[in-house]
Amino acid sequence: MGIKVAKFGGSSVADAIQIGKTKKIIEADPDRKYIVVSAPGKRFDGDTKVTDLLYLCKTHIEHNLPYEQLFQVVCDRYKVTEVNLEVEVNIQKYLDEIKSNLEKGTTSDYIASRGEYLNAILIAAYLGYDFVDAQSLIRFNAKGKMLAEETDQALKAELAKHDRAAIPGFYGCSPDGSVKTFSRGGSDITGALVARAVGAEVYENWTDVSGFLVADPRIVEGAKPISTISYKELRELSYMGASVLHEDAIYPARVADIPINIRNTNRPEDEGTLITAEAGPLEDGQIITGIAGSKDFTVIALYKNMLSDERGFVRRLTGILEDFDIPLEHLPSGIDTVSVVLSNKSIDGRLDEILEQFQQQLKPDTIDVSEEVALIATVGYGMSDRPGVSAKLFTALAEAGVNIRMIDQGSSEMNIIVGVENKDLETSIRAIYNAFVE
Ligand SMILES: Nc1ncnc2c1ncn2[C@@H]1O[C@H](COP(=O)(O)OP(=O)(O)O)[C@@H](O)[C@H]1O
Numbered sequence: 001m002g003i004k005v006a007k008f009g010g011s012s013v014a015d016a017i018q019i020g021k022t023k024k025i026i027e028a029d030p031d032r033k034y035i036v037v038s039a040p041g042k043r044f045d046g047d048t049k050v051t052d053l054l055y056l057c058k059t060h061i062e063h064n065l066p067y068e069q070l071f072q073v074v075c076d077r078y079k080v081t082e083v084n085l086e087v088e089v090n091i092q093k094y095l096d097e098i099k100s101n102l103e104k105g106t107t108s109d110y111i112a113s114r115g116e117y118l119n120a121i122l123i124a125a126y127l128g129y130d131f132v133d134a135q136s137l138i139r140f141n142a143k144g145k146m147l148a149e150e151t152d153q154a155l156k157a158e159l160a161k162h163d164r165a166a167i168p169g170f171y172g173c174s175p176d177g178s179v180k181t182f183s184r185g186g187s188d189i190t191g192a193l194v195a196r197a198v199g200a201e202v203y204e205n206w207t208d209v210s211g212f213l214v215a216d217p218r219i220v221e222g223a224k225p226i227s228t229i230s231y232k233e234l235r236e237l238s239y240m241g242a243s244v245l246h247e248d249a250i251y252p253a254r255v256a257d258i259p260i261n262i263r264n265t266n267r268p269e270d271e272g273t274l275i276t277a278e279a280g281p282l283e284d285g286q287i288i289t290g291i292a293g294s295k296d297f298t299v300i301a302l303y304k305n306m307l308s309d310e311r312g313f314v315r316r317l318t319g320i321l322e323d324f325d326i327p328l329e330h331l332p333s334g335i336d337t338v339s340v341v342l343s344n345k346s347i348d349g350r351l352d353e354i355l356e357q358f359q360q361q362l363k364p365d366t367i368d369v370s371e372e373v374a375l376i377a378t379v380g381y382g383m384s385d386r387p388g389v390s391a392k393l394f395t396a397l398a399e400a401g402v403n404i405r406m407i408d409q410g411s412s413e414m415n416i417i418v419g420v421e422n423k424d425l426e427t428s429i430r431a432i433y434n435a436f437v438e
């Protein structure tokens with residue numbers, strides 16, 4: 001049979017008990033030859049992920065605050081796991097090296113990456129797999145963009161030398177060879193890159209939920225699972241905050257046509273969600289596939305009389321954003337209005353400067369700004385060519401007392417995006433879920 005790549009998220013490798021479950025899963029199928037692991041995640045509600053502790057150590061050092069106790073918490077977690085797994089890798093030696101690098105003022109990417117590095121060393125020993133470091137294999141350019149083809153070649157060449165390997169997720173290297181991490185949740189991307197490089201039959205992504213659910217289970221209790229979903233639908237949902245899979249993990253699997261299977265380490269008997277190129281058949285009465293949302297966007301609406309007759313307005317507008325190096329999330333427009341939706345993170349405190357440039361270069365009659373906006377995407381192929389979907393969605397929001405600040409419907413009719421106030425995010429998701437699913 002083909003090769004399976006299995007990525008285990010933080011909660012699946014949080015301690016020796018969880019790592020024991022992953023071993024059972026891996027041993028149940030000899031095709032699971034390449035294993036990608038995250039840093040130890042939360043063991044219980046209120047626990048702290050090792051990655052967060054490591055970032056905290058770095059912040060303490062930067063502010064000249066004592067960090068030793070925090071670092072000791074990290075050390076203790078790995079040392080206990082080493083003892084409980086009954087492996088002897090001398091984890092202390094690695095911890096000493098990391099501490100010494102910390103004291104020399106290492107980068108925060110280096111320190112954050114050590115969570116996955118140490119876990120992969122322990123897990124490789126426990127499984128009897130080779131440890132293959134991702135640092136020199138996953139390559140980024142000087143601007144921090146991952147170089148997909150170069151990475152694919154490097155991974156292919158190295159992994160061909162190993163029949164079975166455990167690989168740390170979340171990081172690779174900059175052109176100078178130093179550690180460079182993905183954004184948070186990036187071990188999912190490593191898993192997809194490895195799956196592509198070895199031509200996997202399937203990329204299994206093991207986590208703590210039995211697949212992708214129609215809505216975030218922390219918002220909609222008992223949300224229904226999705227049995228099959230297309231890459232496109234999933235990307236819309238991941239991009240909009242369905243954190244179960246990093247949005248950039250989809251591309252490597254998609255180009256190589258590798259299905260992604262989201263599975264639950266605590267319930268391996270569940271089939272989870274299968275993500276493929278084609279959407280699965282719609283269930284009886286199914287209209288939407290999923291709902292996801294995230295907070296902290298700003299909508300800037302520009303109104304100008306006779307805008308519809310003006311040439312180059314949108315080009316100049318996007319040019320201004322390019323000068324600020326700000327990605328455009330959405331661009332809903334009317335006859336004499338154009339709105340831009342930007343994430344507050346990318347605005348990074350420069351709103352006044354941006355508005356000044358809009359005023360100077362675009363000369364709108366009015367500019368209306370709504371900060372603290374949450375975006376919600378309702379996604380699904382079942383929505384296209386079906387009349388009344390938007391009406392149903394807007395009625396559900398109106399009945400829940402939610403004020404809609406922005407609407408954007410993609411031309412594929414596969415998604416409807418609404419902007420609401422941050423405080424209304426959860427209420428809105430529940431209202432949409434109840435209208436379409438319950
Ligand atoms: N639509 C969704 N379906 C399933 N889980 C979701 C969804 N949206 C958000 N989540 C959250 O994603 C979590 C799994 O992602 P993550 O914490 O990154 O896992 P891991 O550490 O295993 O990579 C779930 O526990 C759940 O709280």
Ligand SMILES: N[C@@H](CC(=O)OP(=O)(O)O)C(=O)O
Binds near residue numbers: 008039041115170187
């Ligand atoms: N450990 C990193 C990378 C990651 O992907 O973790 P997880 O698989 O637990 O989401 C983080 O916390 O961001």
